[in-house]
Amino acid sequence: MPDSHDMLFRTLADPTRRAIFERLCRDGELTVGALTAQAGVSQPAVSKHLGVLKQAGLVRDRQAGRQTHYSAQLGALRPLIDWTSQMAGFWEARFDDLENLLARMDQ
DSSP, rough: OOOOHHHHHHHHHHHHHHHHHHHHHHSSSEEHHHHHHHHHHHHHHHHHHHHHHHHSSSSSEEEEEEEEEEOOGGGGGGGHHHHHHHHHHHHHHHHHHHHHHHHHHOO
């Protein structure tokens, strides 16, 4: 599995980071303060999680005066979407083979 896959899986494996990313996907661009209000963790913790998300390419930041606004970058999920599609094809073929084997066994 390429490093980009590993990084995305590791980044999204953390439930707090995943919740922050999901919230940005759902609500659009938000400030650190707005994210902290519902994150259940401190502002420094939210900032650290945003840094990891940014490093993975999952969020982008934009400065507006003294505030930083974050937005989700859905295109960064493309490697994971491709991987899951590939795995789905693999398992569908395996299930088809199993179905054929069971059908032959019933005859």
